[in-house]
Amino acid sequence: MIRRVKGTYDVLPKDNYLWDYLIKQTYGVLNKYQYKEIRTPIFEHSEAFHRDSELSDMVTKETYNFKDRANRDITLRPEGTAGVIRSYVENKLYVEGDLQKLFYFGPNFRYERPQKGRFRQFYQLGVEAIGLTNPYVDAEVIMLCYDIVKSLNLKNISININTIGDNESRINYEKALVDYLTPFYEELSNDSKERLSKNPLRILDSKADNDKEILKNAPLPKDYLSKEASNYFLEVLNILDKEEINYQVVDTLVRGLDYYEHTVFEIEVDSNNLGSHNVLAGGGRYQNLVSEFGGPDLGGVGFAFGVERLLLMLEDNKDDIKDLKEPLVYILPLEENGVAKALEVSKHLRDNGIPTDLSFIKKSFKALLRQGLRSNAKFLIFIGEDELANNKLTIKNTITEEQVTINEDELLSKLGEL
Numbered sequence: 001m002i003r004r005v006k007g008t009y010d011v012l013p014k015d016n017y018l019w020d021y022l023i024k025q026t027y028g029v030l031n032k033y034q035y036k037e038i039r040t041p042i043f044e045h046s047e048a049f050h051r052d053s054e055l056s057d058m059v060t061k062e063t064y065n066f067k068d069r070a071n072r073d074i075t076l077r078p079e080g081t082a083g084v085i086r087s088y089v090e091n092k093l094y095v096e097g098d099l100q101k102l103f104y105f106g107p108n109f110r111y112e113r114p115q116k117g118r119f120r121q122f123y124q125l126g127v128e129a130i131g132l133t134n135p136y137v138d139a140e141v142i143m144l145c146y147d148i149v150k151s152l153n154l155k156n157i158s159i160n161i162n163t164i165g166d167n168e169s170r171i172n173y174e175k176a177l178v179d180y181l182t183p184f185y186e187e188l189s190n191d192s193k194e195r196l197s198k199n200p201l202r203i204l205d206s207k208a209d210n211d212k213e214i215l216k217n218a219p220l221p222k223d224y225l226s227k228e229a230s231n232y233f234l235e236v237l238n239i240l241d242k243e244e245i246n247y248q249v250v251d252t253l254v255r256g257l258d259y260y261e262h263t264v265f266e267i268e269v270d271s272n273n274l275g276s277h278n279v280l281a282g283g284g285r286y287q288n289l290v291s292e293f294g295g296p297d298l299g300g301v302g303f304a305f306g307v308e309r310l311l312l313m314l315e316d317n318k319d320d321i322k323d324l325k326e327p328l329v330y331i332l333p334l335e336e337n338g339v340a341k342a343l344e345v346s347k348h349l350r351d352n353g354i355p356t357d358l359s360f361i362k363k364s365f366k367a368l369l370r371q372g373l374r375s376n377a378k379f380l381i382f383i384g385e386d387e388l389a390n391n392k393l394t395i396k397n398t399i400t401e402e403q404v405t406i407n408e409d410e411l412l413s414k415l416g417e418l
């Protein structure tokens with residue numbers, strides 16, 4: 001037997017309704033905010049992700065890289081932003097207005113250690129608002145992120161927010177952090193040792209206990225903010241206050257990617273379903289990505305939700321979520337020659353827009369009843385000997401249990417009444 005690749009999963013038909021629900025709810029919110037969907041390829045030229053400025057583990061250690069048959073270096077996307085920015089620049093979307101509000105939904109690939117809520121192929125739903133550096137845009141993006149969570153009725157949510165400051169703030173802060181950590185070099189975890197020279201900010205995210213101890217007294221980004229960066233952040237917070245969005249400022253929050261500047265944020269949930277992987281979405285502002293991809297000097301801000309994590313959270317409310325793709329009618333032939341009639345009636349119903357399924361095999365009444373009920377259809381139609389002889393149909397409403405035998409040509413009107 002060939003098995004699925006480690007870290008991947010199948011979505012079986014019976015579970016798809018949760019995906020449908022998630023898409024319906026979230027796309028509704030995105031439309032209210034007038035974000036437009038963009039679909040970019042799942043692979044790009046490797047340099048779209050492997051940029052000199054991007055040294056996060058995700059990009060350096062976890063990407064799926066391969067050569068195609070023409071010897072091109074290709075990478076499966078590990079995240080959505082780079083591809084969107086590549087497309088924004090390549091298609092010159094910046095000439096179409098001062099702000100492009102884009103969203104994407106699709107799979108990403110990271111060679112990580114699989115565990116609950118962490119896969120090697122996983123979906124993200126993300127947005128990018130590109131073109132303006134404006135605290136109102138940051139605030140609107142955070143409001144949208146929060147509204148998406150609310151549309152799924154998720155509870156115990158918090159918004160964590162911080163600023164890394166602008167480029168100047170970041171350079172000063174990184175220097176201070178390196179100065180502070182260098183005397184502890186020998187005590188740091190191997191990962192942190194490596195990051196100290198390459199990417200010191202990432203050390204703040206370290207999960208190693210001893211690193212955490214050392215970091216307790218480390219300088220924080222907020223101590224090195226330029227005046228402009230500090231004002232920008234205060235303005236974002238003021239706007240959120242005015243809009244009555246609850247948040248917590250978390251001084252140590254830096255997020256996983258190297259392109260962030262100014263505002264960074266994440267949505268955290270307090271739930272047993274996710275264990276330690278309780279961050280549902282992460283995002284922030286980036287100022288240099290568009291120009292790195294050869295576009296004009298324009299900033300953007302975005303976030304991405306981990307779709308599987310949202311789905312794990314939906315498990316709690318799943319009894320309230322209806323499968324919108326179930327049949328309304330299920331037709332059951334009790335005689336061999338009833339199958340043709342069942343298909344004929346199905347066609348009639350489908351032509352009238354009614355989702356209908358049928359049994360292609362004649363079975364006993366009991367077996368057919370079980371099959372019909374399992375489909376969750378509201379109406380079952382039985383076609384037996386009498387019905388066939390007299391052009392009649394027997395309809396059962398599975399909710400009220402009411403059952404009537406009608407003339408075939410009354411079917412549509414009776415379905416409306418029952």
Ligand code: AMP
Nearest residue numbers: 117118119122279280281282305306309
């Ligand atoms: P990131 O792109 O790393 O900022 O992650 C954004 C969100 O994507 C996270 O908060 C998670 O919800 C989700 N995510 C990241 N990596 C994975 C993964 N390997 N499996 C499932 N979800 C993930």
